[in-house]
Amino acid sequence: MAARFASSGMTAFLHTYERHCASLAQQGLLRQLPSSSHHWLADFSSNDYLSLSQHPQVVDAAAQALSRYGVGATGSRLLSGNLDLYEAFEARIAADKHAESALVLSSGYQTNATVLAALINAKVLGAEPLVFCDRLNHASLHHAFKVADVKQIRFRHGSLAHLSELLNKHADSTQPKFIVAESVFGMDGDCIDVPGLVELARQHDAFVYLDEAHATGVLGEHGYGLTANPGSHVDMAMGTFSKGLGGSGAYIACSRAVRDYLVTACTGFIYSTALSPVVIAAMHKAWELLPTMDAERTYLTAMSNDLSQRLQAMGFDTGTSSTHIIPIILGDEQRTLAARDKLQAAGINVSAVRPPTVPPNTARLRMALCTHHTPAHIDALVAALKSV
Numbered sequence: 001m002a003a004r005f006a007s008s009g010m011t012a013f014l015h016t017y018e019r020h021c022a023s024l025a026q027q028g029l030l031r032q033l034p035s036s037s038h039h040w041l042a043d044f045s046s047n048d049y050l051s052l053s054q055h056p057q058v059v060d061a062a063a064q065a066l067s068r069y070g071v072g073a074t075g076s077r078l079l080s081g082n083l084d085l086y087e088a089f090e091a092r093i094a095a096d097k098h099a100e101s102a103l104v105l106s107s108g109y110q111t112n113a114t115v116l117a118a119l120i121n122a123k124v125l126g127a128e129p130l131v132f133c134d135r136l137n138h139a140s141l142h143h144a145f146k147v148a149d150v151k152q153i154r155f156r157h158g159s160l161a162h163l164s165e166l167l168n169k170h171a172d173s174t175q176p177k178f179i180v181a182e183s184v185f186g187m188d189g190d191c192i193d194v195p196g197l198v199e200l201a202r203q204h205d206a207f208v209y210l211d212e213a214h215a216t217g218v219l220g221e222h223g224y225g226l227t228a229n230p231g232s233h234v235d236m237a238m239g240t241f242s243k244g245l246g247g248s249g250a251y252i253a254c255s256r257a258v259r260d261y262l263v264t265a266c267t268g269f270i271y272s273t274a275l276s277p278v279v280i281a282a283m284h285k286a287w288e289l290l291p292t293m294d295a296e297r298t299y300l301t302a303m304s305n306d307l308s309q310r311l312q313a314m315g316f317d318t319g320t321s322s323t324h325i326i327p328i329i330l331g332d333e334q335r336t337l338a339a340r341d342k343l344q345a346a347g348i349n350v351s352a353v354r355p356p357t358v359p360p361n362t363a364r365l366r367m368a369l370c371t372h373h374t375p376a377h378i379d380a381l382v383a384a385l386k387s388v
């Protein structure tokens with residue numbers, strides 16, 4: 001059926017997509033789905049940092065919700081989907097993030113693309129906002145700027161000195177100011193100085209939006225992200241359940257007034273079916289487990305530090321990583337793909353990350369360490385890397 005549809009010839013321009021893909025393949029930039037049936041000796045491509053996707057209590061919470069509520073939320077939160085499970089989870093998130101309120105959405109991408117777009121809406125603000133962004137922000141944040149038709153003012157990656165310079169340049173402007181960054185950067189594994197950023201924002205009366213996708217579960221007070229730490233509270237902390245919590249969905253923590261505005265103005269919240277009760281129950285349980293997982297976080301940190309040191313001793317460029325996300329920056333796309341293929345042939349799965357996900361000439365292997373990795377897995381990775 002699919003072949004008949006594709007070759008129906010009704011769309012004369014269909015071949016342009018094929019040509020585009022062929023050109024990307026030539027440059028080593030084509031993305032393709034990996035085989036779903038492979039069993040690796042060690043897999044460093046997953047973001048299940050705390051291995052919570054398999055945790056018996058999380059799985060059990062999902063099973064119980066399944067039998068009580070069924071599989072789906074049956075509607076948007078504004079219609080039939082506002083289950084009691086949501087309210088309880090949001091109250092817990094708000095308390096742990098030291099925020100007035102929280103709101104749960106269906107994915108991290110959707111949250112960044114639509115919550116941020118609603119916040120920087122020039123019509124609502126009464127003026128075009130000035131939005132200061134880290135150069136390496138995630139694609140979902142860029143999506144928001146396109147939707148809102150707002151131009152970004154970009155500061156050098158992680159550089160508060162450059163951010164300060166740019167804020168000073170606009171010090172006399174009465175336009176609303178926003179600062180948008182990640183607390184842990186997903187492709188580099190480095191952290192932004194959150195207290196420094198907050199201090200700078202207060203000096204310039206700027207609203208801080210911080211993406212904690214890769215910090216949630218792993219870093220900060222009780223694993224609740226860097227913005228849960230004293231002196232690090234921001235105007236809006238966003239985080240995902242899709243990485244450290246092992247499931248899917250996302251949250252924002254913010255003031256009550258901002259949450260009320262988003263409930264009535266955020267398209268990704270209004271026009272999308274609420275997350276399944278199965279996912280909410282599982283993620284609530286995973287969230288509750290975080291304060292009990294200090295030993296797992298200590299293990300992850302020690303393993304990450306050890307791997308970083310070994311890679312650097314081998315002469316690899318691991319950039320500015322200081323967390324469980326460790327890149328090996330190779331630069332060239334084809335070289336990166338060849339290295340990934342070699343590792344896979346040895347049974348080790350790592351991600352090959354290429355532009356435009358990362359800047360030109362910084363193609364890399366990305367390794368994400370998880371608590372289910374053992375010293376033997378790390379040794380196998382290091383041994384396989386010797387052939388790269």
Ligand SMILES: Cc1ncc(COP(=O)(O)O)c(C=O)c1O
Binds near residue numbers: 250
């Ligand atoms: C920094 C960052 N923000 C947001 C997202 C999107 O999250 P989700 O996978 O829940 O859509 C990702 C995932 O790749 C990410 O790395």
